[in-house]
Amino acid sequence: MVNLFLEGFDPSLIVMGVLLVLMVAMMFWQGNKAKKQQQDYLGLLDSLRIGNKVIMKSGVIGRIVEIKEEAPGFKTIKVRSGEDSNASVLVYDINSVAGIVNEDALNAISQQSMKQEDKGGPPPRQEDKTTKLNGENLSKSKKSKAKKSS
Numbered sequence: 001m002v003n004l005f006l007e008g009f010d011p012s013l014i015v016m017g018v019l020l021v022l023m024v025a026m027m028f029w030q031g032n033k034a035k036k037q038q039q040d041y042l043g044l045l046d047s048l049r050i051g052n053k054v055i056m057k058s059g060v061i062g063r064i065v066e067i068k069e070e071a072p073g074f075k076t077i078k079v080r081s082g083e084d085s086n087a088s089v090l091v092y093d094i095n096s097v098a099g100i101v102n103e104d105a106l107n108a109i110s111q112q113s114m115k116q117e118d119k120g121g122p123p124p125r126q127e128d129k130t131t132k133l134n135g136e137n138l139s140k141s142k143k144s145k146a147k148k149s150s
Contacts, residue, residue: 044097044099045094045095045097048067048077048097048100050064050066051063051064052100053100053106054077054079054097054098054099054100055097055098055099055100055101056079056092056096057096057097057098060079060090061101062081063080063081064077064079065078065079065080067094075094076092076094077092077094077097078090078091078092079092
């Protein structure tokens with residue numbers, strides 16, 4: 001009886017069925033992941049307050065000095081960037097905020113760079129793997145090739 005049922009059955013249909021189920025599962029997983037990221041971002045925007053230090057998607061870092069609702073669902077913020085004498089106030093759409101700056105981490109980084117400057121210069125440069133070719137700097141290898149061709 002079982003042989004009659006499986007006699008005309010193609011096994012590749014099982015593989016296609018499994019792949020189809022996997023694709024549908026991945027779509028749901030990605031959709032839930034994107035929805036969670038969007039909810040986290042909207043929570044970040046709701047938590048913004050005057051005085052928060054933020055980083056914008058353009059890379060500008062500054063403090064929020066004003067949050068204003070221009071129209072229903074459209075907010076703008078004024079961000080003050082720079083020191084007292086060189087400060088600029090910029091107006092952004094609230095969706096331009098990339099994140100809130102962790103001031104403790106920022107202070108630690110600036111103190112570390114100050115210590116390096118006190119020791120006699122900038123921090124040591126880390127080697128960039130893309131600038132190396134067989135242990136030589138690319139610019140040096142180009143110069144040596146130019147000398148050899150002369």
